[in-house]
Amino acid sequence: MESLHPRIRLLWIAQGAITAIVLGVVLAGVDQWLADVPTAVIAGVVAVGLVLGIAYAVRLYQVWQFELQNDALYLERGVVTFVETAVPFVRVQHVDTQFGPIERALGLSSVVVYTAGSRNADVRIPGLTPDRARDLQDTLRELAVESEADDAV
Amino acid sequence: MNRLHPLSAVTYAIQYGFLWLWVPIVLVLALGGIFDPISPAWSPIAAPLGFLAGAAYGIAYYYRFEYGITPDTFDVASGVFARRSREIPYGRIQNVDVRQGVLQRLLGLAIVSIETAGGGNTEASLNFVSESEANRLQDQIRRRTAYVKEQRRTKQRSANEGEQQGSQRPTEPDADSSDADRTGAVSGAETDTPSDPTAVPPDRADRTDPDSTPVDGEEPDAERRAYASEPDRQRRQRLFDLQARELLLYSFTSFRPAAVAAVLFVFFLATDPIIDLLVATAQPVGGPQEIGEGTATNYGILTVVSMINGIVITYLLSVAYTFATYYDFELGRTGEDFVYERGLLQRYSGSIPVEKVQSVTVTANPLQRLIGYAGLWVETAGYGPESSGGSQSAVPLAEQSRVHRFTENLTDVETPTFRSPPTMARRRYLVRYSLVAAVIVAAVFGLAQVTALEGWYFAAVVFVAVPPAAHLKYVHIGYFVGENHLVVRSGFWQRRTTVIPYYRIQTVSTRRSIFQRRLGLASLVIDTASSRTFFWGTPTIYDVDLEDAREAHTAGRKRLQSALRERARDDDLGLTVDFT
Numbered sequence: 128m129e130s131l132h133p134r135i136r137l138l139w140i141a142q143g144a145i146t147a148i149v150l151g152v153v154l155a156g157v158d159q160w161l162a163d164v165p166t167a168v169i170a171g172v173v174a175v176g177l178v179l180g181i182a183y184a185v186r187l188y189q190v191w192q193f194e195l196q197n198d199a200l201y202l203e204r205g206v207v208t209f210v211e212t213a214v215p216f217v218r219v220q221h222v223d224t225q226f227g228p229i230e231r232a233l234g235l236s237s238v239v240v241y242t243a244g245s246r247n248a249d250v251r252i253p254g255l256t257p258d259r260a261r262d263l264q265d266t267l268r269e270l271a272v273e274s275e276a277d278d279a280v
Numbered sequence: 281m282n283r284l285h286p287l288s289a290v291t292y293a294i295q296y297g298f299l300w301l302w303v304p305i306v307l308v309l310a311l312g313g314i315f316d317p318i319s320p321a322w323s324p325i326a327a328p329l330g331f332l333a334g335a336a337y338g339i340a341y342y343y344r345f346e347y348g349i350t351p352d353t354f355d356v357a358s359g360v361f362a363r364r365s366r367e368i369p370y371g372r373i374q375n376v377d378v379r380q381g382v383l384q385r386l387l388g389l390a391i392v393s394i395e396t397a398g399g400g401n402t403e404a405s406l407n408f409v410s411e412s413e414a415n416r417l418q419d420q421i422r423r424r425t426a427y428v429k430e431q432r433r434t435k436q437r438s439a440n441e442g443e444q445q446g447s448q449r450p451t452e453p454d455a456d457s458s459d460a461d462r463t464g465a466v467s468g469a470e471t472d473t474p475s476d477p478t479a480v481p482p483d484r485a486d487r488t489d490p491d492s493t494p495v496d497g498e499e500p501d502a503e504r505r506a507y508a509s510e511p512d513r514q515r516r517q518r519l520f521d522l523q524a525r526e527l528l529l530y531s532f533t534s535f536r537p538a539a540v541a542a543v544l545f546v547f548f549l550a551t552d553p554i555i556d557l558l559v560a561t562a563q564p565v566g567g568p569q570e571i572g573e574g575t576a577t578n579y580g581i582l583t584v585v586s587m588i589n590g591i592v593i594t595y596l597l598s599v600a601y602t603f604a605t606y607y608d609f610e611l612g613r614t615g616e617d618f619v620y621e622r623g624l625l626q627r628y629s630g631s632i633p634v635e636k637v638q639s640v641t642v643t644a645n646p647l648q649r650l651i652g653y654a655g656l657w658v659e660t661a662g663y664g665p666e667s668s669g670g671s672q673s674a675v676p677l678a679e680q681s682r683v684h685r686f687t688e689n690l691t692d693v694e695t696p697t698f699r700s701p702p703t704m705a706r707r708r709y710l711v712r713y714s715l716v717a718a719v720i721v722a723a724v725f726g727l728a729q730v731t732a733l734e735g736w737y738f739a740a741v742v743f744v745a746v747p748p749a750a751h752l753k754y755v756h757i758g759y760f761v762g763e764n765h766l767v768v769r770s771g772f773w774q775r776r777t778t779v780i781p782y783y784r785i786q787t788v789s790t791r792r793s794i795f796q797r798r799l800g801l802a803s804l805v806i807d808t809a810s811s812r813t814f815f816w817g818t819p820t821i822y823d824v825d826l827e828d829a830r831e832a833h834t835a836g837r838k839r840l841q842s843a844l845r846e847r848a849r850d851d852d853l854g855l856t857v858d859f860t
Contacts, residue, residue: 198841209797212789213837217844243661244786244807 128192135254143180219271236260281346292338300334377630390414522609530677531603533647539598638810654683659810690859693765698758705823709750783843802829
């Protein structure tokens, strides 16, 4: 099983921090216009949010694994709900590599695998180095072409 | 290329006319408020100008909209200023639907929509064409799809033979289709002459076909007449008719959420007269004389009576809607396609290629189970004309035993012996529903704090419903790992039993939430290409032992591979069209 690049934790922590800060801003807004919220409570909520975010990021990194098995791409992920997904190579419609602004700043990239299924957005492998992502994309494409099934969707 | 029916020019003109009518009015009003020289009084002059411009656009739209049948694709070119031309390969078409409203039926018009698997929209919509043209298109597209399929198979077969014999040259469909492209894409004209007689679909080899001779673009009229006068040429074989008794039972036992929306909509539209009416109906049994006067008992009676009225009206509306939608339902086959027709006021007809069917579902609600009836649905990857997405009703309602037999014939699944999740799962639902009940009680308590409501603790009766609810949810969950199929059953209110052939599996996932992990349970999600909809989720086996889930997971993956290999070898559809 292959793990993600350790730097992905920074991305997830950043996402958690953004959520915590947004929450803090909302609470400050409530304090300003609706009801009195003590500053200590706001600070506490933001701090707890940050700690939870960091814990979540660390745990998610520990859990996230993927592997190319002989017939399928196999993924394991999830902190609250642990999900094991198998994506048979025959079912791969196309493979993307993507990266967002924060990912680009961290030098990371994601591989997104599309199937004809209705849950296709689920199959996304984040936190890969750009080289590894391109490599994985090529491998998956070759495996998909090799095992192409002529059945109609 | 063909144009739409001339009457659609009129409808487009009216449609765009009224749409564009508002543009100058809004402009004049908005600008008139800002600039002095422009007066809002100009709108009576500006409005007709807008209408004329819109009408002109509508007519231009009609003249710029063209469609045609080419040997390989169905083409649509549209757009007045920004042109769009779209080619849909026959092999990708999921279904072709023909829809007719009341007015369109009187005028002999129809709307044809063509769906493929991709995207959330109809790929091509022709409104309107004449009835006979709609039938011709449906038939032509169906036959060409079958032809493409046949060619692909022949190619594959001869390739296989070629491997064995070493010398035989496989048929090349590309060669004659490019020939046809050079001859020009003439609508309805069979311009390609297949060199290999085996490539001719069976249903056209045995008869003289008017469109096998190349015709000019002006001639399809004769062809259309031929189609209108020879309906039996479609060789439709009847599979299932909804009998009057079944239609009535279906109307009365099923409920459509759309009815609730309709009733609420009417209520918001005309709140005052409806409230007056409700007060008037409640008066004889002890309701208040008028809103604003009367005792608490009066109001209580008014509330109860109004609720009963609301429920009865919603139910009757739902019955009427179902009746009108499924009136004269007919399912048949032509070649390897299912074709269906239904509707009282608005007539629908559509075709579903059997090879596009992803899974088959048997549904039954408590009432239908009580009288021993069930319905059969087939799921495809495209979007259907109904709100239920890619799910089409194959048999709206029939006796349970018949539906089960149909399902077994259609998918060739063995009679399933369902396995239940461990009783641990029932404990989970008990806890889950207790939480729901607690939330309800808390909400009533909150309400009692801000209003004069007394005796909030009576709300605790909802806890009585918790154990039966948990039990009912538990007993309706079942799954069966068959030889070639996975069968998943769940739901009390709308029990759905889905038969998924292994070769239709897209991905399999084992999911475990923290609560499930504590109890050693897991849920297995089997994703197929049939579109997930708002009401119908992805088929899921809920709360089974982790080991069983893992086993089913592995079985699904393994059998997908072996089923695909088998299918490649046997060229087997895996579905039987004559299932009734």
